[in-house]
Amino acid sequence: MSKTILIIGAGPAGLSAAHLLCKEGQKVIVYESHSTAVGGLSQTARQGGFLFDIGGHRFYTKAKEVEEFWHDILGEDFLRRTRLSRIFYNGTFFKYPLELGDVLKNISFFKGCEFLASYIKVKILKKKEIHSFEDWVISQFGVSLYEAFFKSYTEKVWGRPCHEISKDWAAQRINNLSISKILLEFIKNFFNIRSKQNIKSLIEEFDYPRKGPGMLWERVSAEIQKMGAEVHLNHHVSSMVSHEGKWQLHFSNGDSSPMADHIISTAPVKTLLKGLKPAPSQTLKSEIENYKYRDFLTVILMFKQRDSFPDNWLYIHDSRVKVARIQNYKNWSPEMVPSPEYTSYGLEYFCQKDDDFWSMTDEELVELAIREIGIIDLPFTRVEFSSKVIRMPYAYPVYDHNHSQRSELLQRELESYPGLHLAGRNGLHRYNNQDHSIKTAMIVTENILNKSKRSPWKVNQDAQYLEEESRS
Ligand SMILES: Cc1cc2nc3c(=O)[nH]c(=O)nc-3n(C[C@H](O)[C@H](O)[C@H](O)COP(=O)(O)OP(=O)(O)OC[C@H]3O[C@@H](n4cnc5c(N)ncnc54)[C@H](O)[C@@H]3O)c2cc1C
Structure with missing residues (x-):
């Protein structure tokens, strides 16, 4: 019935x-x-021929029934995209997920020794109890790598110190990243060893409507x-x-x-x-x-310029700016912009809907975003410029x-x-x-x-x- x-x-x-x-x-x-x-949260917003995603939504899953569900509905309208999402840290772009060869290429010999020493130290002096995100990441990677690649971004996302963030979140989100895997990947790349079918992993590719x-x-x-x-x-x-x-x-x-x-x-x-x-x-x-929830605000800058940066998105680990991530929508799908002559960036800020940042005017937010693009030195022009601000409450449930x-x-x-x-x-x-x-x-x-x-x-x-x- x-x-x-x-x-x-x-x-x-x-x-x-x-x-x-x-x-x-x-x-x-x-x-x-x-x-x-x-x-x-997975909607697509629009303005004048531009389309925007709230956050950048990769479609990937290990559940076969889910994969069938969305492919049955969209079929040929899914694109297979290659992922590039680097970390901007200390004026340099690092590949994410971290690759040893790339990290070594981009840091000084002394910084490399510091990362290694702090990793070895934490492995020898194993901390017994893990209470927070900070404890968990340090126990896996050491203090120096934690400070370079996890602390500033995570604190921007959650708006509180990493020692107050639950270890459950780290275990859930950084579950499969380990120094041994990074090392193994480095050795495989060095000797050019690939699996027989050379299947690209979910990390390297994803589907996108x-x-x-x-x-x-x-x-x-x-x-x-x-x-x-x-x-x-x-x-x-x-x-x-x-x-x-x-x-x-x-x-x-x-x-x-x-x-x-x-x-x-x-x-x-x-x-x-x-x-x-x-x-x-x-x-x-x-x-x-x-x-508690973390709210989310995207400032979108649209302009006429073919050149942009090559990534789908960037993680910004730089305390001079408040932006946490920058989306480059046309690298998700060419149909997100009216034509290849145009570019649109989404500068993503994490905040609380009762804080001063959330209640800034759209004009103030756009000016801030343009200033921050200048500090990071990304391609940008005011030719045929327009903008939009999207505020999304309840974006992240806090653990x-x-x-x-x-x-x-x-x-x-x-x-x-x-x-x-x-x-x-x-x-x-x-x-x-x-x-x-x-x-x-x-x-x-x-x-x-x-x-x-x-x-x-x-x-x-x-x-x-x-x-x-x-x-x-
Ligand atoms: C920045 C960001 C990036 C993300 N990236 C990815 C990604 O790469 N890949 C991925 O798979 N997922 C990603 N996600 C997660 C994805 O957005 C969510 O998993 C998904 O949208 C959750 O679906 P939902 O239906 O549970 O909730 P929601 O998408 O939150 O939908 C709930 C709906 O309920 C409505 N609603 C709320 N209260 C009421 C009410 N009282 N009465 C009536 N309606 C109400 C809301 O308006 C909303 O439309 C991302 C999320 C964010 C915030």
Whole structure:
């Protein structure tokens, strides 16, 4: 028998769930607070023939079913891109992921000795307890490499010292990077040893829709509507009410949804739990109140000039500037600019939506971005210049030292709300990429359809979901 399922959020998790449920003949209604765009953090924004990604979204996954899902929808519209993303440190560009040959080429003999000595030191004097991101990285690479290649960028991203950042984040994001791997890669390159098939790894190549990630989500949204689903933009859910085994949503404009059997929420769990009725325990409420987020602001500079830098994006490890990453959109897909004569950069800043940076005017932010491009000395001109500022709240769920306990408490208490399912990145307060978010959607839809009983919380925690490389 067909069930009615209400979905909060038209991002990757919400739309994937909707797609799978529609294919099974269920009645699906999606509510999205954005007034014009679907895709959530993975949307594509537009201005005057230019397209922009919120952050630069590589499509890669180890989950076959996720890969099939997005390839079935976009097919030939996926491009295979070669990755180049260097670190700008001390006036020099270093390849990322780090390659020994490249590091040695770009640093002085003395700096090389310093990196090596601090690495050997930490391996001999092994620290017993690892509490923070700082402890974890130093234990793997030594103090000097940590300070050069991890500290400044990570502190820009999270806005706090690395010793206050959870070790879980390091273990999740830098899981597969080790000095032994870097050394092995160096030896293989030196002797020109490659695997028989010479398969490029996920680190070196990735898929990307020719018109940005939003192209996938716009198409999923159109397909589900053809299958009978409703997608309502400009509908901000303010509360979720359970009554006699049925669920109803209320919106900030005063409207309400029809009654339904299930809700899938991909909205930030902290905001959603405030409107959950019956209300959760006081303990859970105060724990979830501690969930923090990092907000994200992109200043886009568009201009007429063919020359730019060769990378898809750059990591900026330079304390003279506030920018953390710079995207070069046409190196993701040539269709992100009106023609090859044009270039657009996205200068990415991490901040809090209640801080002074977030509330600077667009004009002030654009002037700052132009100054910072000058300091880094990247190709830029004011010919046919235009700009845009995109503010994206709730971009990064923050992990603190109590992350695991808080998440366990939330999972336990939600068991007493049958029919309520959390999925996605902010829905689970997990540092989930698109593929993880889609996978959580797949799991909750199977649970709703009684095809299995699995936990979406396990995604991005088990070894098989961990990525091969370190940072986004
Ligand atoms: C800077 C950056 C770079 C990234 N790079 C990559 C990458 O390279 N590769 C990759 O795979 N992933 C990347 N990601 C992660 C990717 O963006 C997310 O995994 C994905 O978008 C999460 O999907 P989601 O549906 O869970 O959440 P979201 O994309 O956040 O979508 C949730 C939706 O819910 C809506 N919503 C929220 N609250 C409400 C409410 N109360 N009522 C109604 N609607 C609501 C929001 O408006 C949003 O549209 C990146 C993320 C960021 C921030």
